[in-house]
Amino acid sequence: MIVQKYGGTSVGSISRIKAVARRVVRTVEQGNRVVVVVSAMAGETDKLIDLSRQITDMPDEREMDLLLSSGERVSSALTAMAIQSLGYRSMSFTGRQVGIITDSSHTKAMIERVEAERLRRVLREGIIPVVAGFQGISASSDVTTLGRGGSDTTAVAIAVALKADLCEIYTDVDGVYTADPRIVKEARKQERISYDEMLEMASLGAKVLHSRAVEFAKKYDAPIVVRSSFNNKPGTLVTREDREMEKIVVSGVTYDKNQARITIMSVPDRPGIAARLFKAIADANIVVDMIVQNVSTKTKKTDISFTVPIADAKKALNITREVSKELGARGVNMNTNIAKVSIVGVGMRSHFGVASKMFETLAKKGINIMMISTSEIKLSCVIDVKDTEKAVRALHRAFIV
């Protein structure tokens, strides 16, 4: 039993949908039972969002969900037709029809359970189900959507519910690389990667697989393969960590240019200051990534720097300015010309000297480090955006080849 999820570019045109149908049929002919999950055709969701923006800047989230869920319904019906036209039995299903029960957080609903009876029944009957991804239904019988990467989550949730052997995520890249191949020529596709590494990679900007789907898969130990629907290459297996993986210190180098750094200067260093600032920012639904607080000066003043997504930068800056006045800080500045470069690998846990080697590598290239943040399996440095490519190449050469 295989769950195959096809993203927006994979079903982006009628000829692409026909290619998907052929791949599904080929997988069935190889002796597998297949459940297909599809995203909306590329561009359709943005088109619907644009229509709503022409009406209001603040569309109601419940209405937004009914609006956006229509895109996957179209692609699932068309994909089922394409499979049928190859002589196979197929039926399309909405999120509701395959029992994707969510909470009622419209536009970012969480799956509570999957009532997969109907799906099991049609599979027993030899029918190939095509499920509209990204959507579910709440207790009040309203349509909900699962937010960014929602179709990935649908696929993994169904794979878990059906105890599928594999969940294949088809996209427009061949798999997860050791670095962005557009920047690093020697970058190579990884055969296997752990859930945790994938989570760090996903949140660091390698947009092949959404972190919520990976978290879901990790929780239930459901193996995922990320691969391309445009060729027959094997892809990258995302699976639970094993001994082999630990031998590799760094499995990937990533970067993220969509961050801005905000610094609040010479703020009095007393308890509750950071809490005051970051509560105000969280209340505005802005996610703060890195936070660095300098050691206090003799005058009992400190600088606090943090990074936010560039889309939220202006809003975060205004909030910080207000808080700054209130706290009697010297001022606030923002730098949007930054990038975050990171190295990721489960092997880091048991290897010493990784951090110093990273700093050394950047120093040798004359790259200044503005901020540092670490986790058990990753190391991130904020640098000037103009140094991004140089840094990624140097780190890849130092740690991977």
Place this chain on the structure above:
Amino acid sequence: MIVQKYGGTSVGSISRIKAVARRVVRTVEQGNRVVVVVSAMAGETDKLIDLSRQITDMPDEREMDLLLSSGERVSSALTAMAIQSLGYRSMSFTGRQVGIITDSSHTKAMIERVEAERLRRVLREGIIPVVAGFQGISASSDVTTLGRGGSDTTAVAIAVALKADLCEIYTDVDGVYTADPRIVKEARKQERISYDEMLEMASLGAKVLHSRAVEFAKKYDAPIVVRSSFNNKPGTLVTREDREMEKIVVSGVTYDKNQARITIMSVPDRPGIAARLFKAIADANIVVDMIVQNVSTKTKKTDISFTVPIADAKKALNITREVSKELGARGVNMNTNIAKVSIVGVGMRSHFGVASKMFETLAKKGINIMMISTSEIKLSCVIDVKDTEKAVRALHRAFIV
């Protein structure tokens, strides 16, 4: 309580949707409770049909329904947002959510019942519901669509279920005219018309209101107003017949150029011949409109002529040719250059001489009548298509002004 249904052109763009929202709000401000029913934005359904045709000529009807139902979901969500942005509470609902329960005849489902509890509840809460027209749900929990004119039927069914005072059908014409105003300058909008007259008008080509919706309204005696969403003119009330109406002999002159006449010549005149022919045509899902059989000649041979929609003409011709050989007829011919002109009016029942006056009027203009068919409240003549406009003008002058 008013049910307002807006057709595809009425919600054909964001600015049109905003205009609909303003009209809904105005109706609410006048002290009414309003339920809105919307069609898909003009062109969207055709776009979806075109996508499916690129995959297969014979799309599965269940999949087709899931595909097509998405258009009304988009327009209902957008319309609800537009009403909200005017400061009113509004929610969009799918056919399923307002309990439109249908049989399982996909692409042409019949409404079995309306479970309107949720609709009643939101109305009590002061929310303006916007319902996606054209769709329902079958016993097996699959999405169904109601076929051509389905959103009209949705609106009338909801009006009946809620015991609404009025069902307003908004379209791009001002109402039901005594004749096509593009042909007859003196044509005037009718203030009131009976269900039966509207049924005859609808099936004769005045495409303002679908016949299934009129039948539904007639059955439950639900008054309908047909009016334009592009202006504030009062429209035409479609209601039960009364004394006043009977005084008007002819309430409208209509025409239909989308018919073809097929004649099977010199067929043996014995029982079962007509049955054999028309069963074969019905089996191909072709609807025959008029049938004329000439009196038998001395040789016990007869000619049978009938009309079919021009879209089915070629298929009907092939079937007739096959049957013709089988029956030993002399041959088959087809004429696609025909039109049907009709006069409609409940007053005909109690007035004599209407038929002869119609034939006389056409004769005076030198128009040859090829076929005649009658019902209690209408008279139709098939004529050469080139005479259509002349015939409609002459009949309008003779019977109406």
